[in-house]
Amino acid sequence: MIEISVDPQSVDTARNLLVAFPQEIHKAADAAINRTITKVQTQVSKTIRARYVIAAGDIKAALKTKRARRGEARGMILATGKTLHFSNFSVSVRKRGPATVRVLKAGSRKPVKGLFVHAKKGPLHRTQPASYPLRIPYGPSVPQMFGNEETMKILIPIAETTLQERFLHEVQYRYGRT
Incomplete structure (x- = not known):
């Protein structure tokens, strides 16, 4: 399982900008997590298809996502399924x-x-x-392809950078609206 968190410096910046609206920070985090999940799901398909001869539909059918909701700033991508x-x-x-x-x-x-x-x-x-x-x-099954070390080495940096960029973008968007 991969665990990625928002940079503490970005959280401090968000608190300073949205001092009057603390609930907006949580909304920004949820939106950033959900957008990161969408991008990583696409990248999972691309990296698996770069290494294996398999259709994108087979990968997409095996991936399940849990999106961030209000009060639970956590998202997840799960690969399930049997050997193909x-x-x-x-x-x-x-x-x-x-x-x-x-x-x-x-x-x-x-x-x-x-x-x-x-x-x-x-x-x-x-x-x-x-x-x-x-x-x-x-x-091999899609979870085996997804859990491969080479696949993870490619996906972790993409997920980290996307989450940081999206969180700052969402904070700036909400700051501009208020």
């Missing part, structure tokens, strides 16, 4: 040779012996020479 079916990634079937799968954009296609694509059920894996048993092959 190989059909969510790049599968290529040729007449000769094994089917290949590509999960990472940086990696090459990996041949998977016994893998074939069923017309209705998608990719299936035959583990034995006999027709059955068949198993459904899976790749």
Whole structure:
């Protein structure tokens, strides 16, 4: 879990500007947190898609957000879901040779012996020479991709800078209105 807070110097600036309206500071913090959540959610999708071969819709479906409300200046982005079916990634079937799968954009296609694509059920894996048993092959889940260290190294600085900028912007906006 990532915890990001507003710079204490920014809070002091807000208190000095909005001394007559202390409730406006809380509203500014809530608005800044909600805007940061929206931006980070977009960046999560972009950074995951930069590393993995996956559609944005699959990522968006797995992300849940909890926005800041009055009295609770806290926001959250949660990634939930199971491991994704190989059909969510790049599968290529040729007449000769094994089917290949590509999960990472940086990696090459990996041949998977016994893998074939069923017309209705998608990719299936035959583990034995006999027709059955068949198993459904899976790749990584969105929470695994989201929790990756490389992904977090990119997202944390973006979230911190966005929160600071938005908080100061919201305070200045509210100061101009009063």
